[in-house]
Amino acid sequence: MDKIFQGVIYILTNPSFPEYVKIGYAKDVRKRVKNLNASSSTPFAFRIYATYDVLEELEDLKLHSIIDNLNPDLRSRDEIDGKQRVREFFAMTKETAYGIFEAIAEISGTSDRLHLWTASFKEEAEEELAEENRDTILHNHHFKEIEFSSSLTGKRYISKASEKGTLMIVDAVSGEEVPNFSKPSKKQIVAQALKDLGETVEKGQNDTLYQLVHRLEKLVLLKCS
16 A cells, blocks of 8 residues: 655755754645745745655654753744744754754655755856855954863863854864763853853853854953953
8 A cells, every 4th residue: 555645854954044954844745845945034945855755744843852851952942022933943054954864854754755956047046146145244353363161071172163154162172172062061051151240141041152242242352351
């Protein structure tokens, strides 16, 4: 008997925020993307990076749970009118997200359900344009390289911008970048460094890693002046 798929779990990307992927469920992924792109709230359009065929609806919730258990700081969260809202955006590269899908498909013997989509000419052009814009933003922003310590790990770190414009937190001794799936996370490490310098960081505060590093940068530079 042929299996009847009820939809897909998708990985969507958007050149407007390359450090995030959107992972969710849709019965019709093309229609879902069309609805997302009907909004003018983002400079560039969403594109389908990969899909995984599922037999039941809302199977993405199981995958969300797996990622949250690995590292809850990867999930985008915000607070509106005192209520926390959990989003379907995760701080990871599209390659990392696809690697998770691939591992699950291989373990369950369902690799035939996993599909990597090919970008259209327009999508590739938008990604190139977005990359050029990020280079300009990075140049104008002038991220400063700083060294700091965090009592959470007892280590010293260096924060700096990579050539692609993403923020790197590097172990000052080994020279290795702290990975996205680290425990504690980069965000937790930086938040503790702020606390070590006397800053207040509320539990559940929704500052991004970039915002926390900006605050840390000011404190470190002030201390050194």
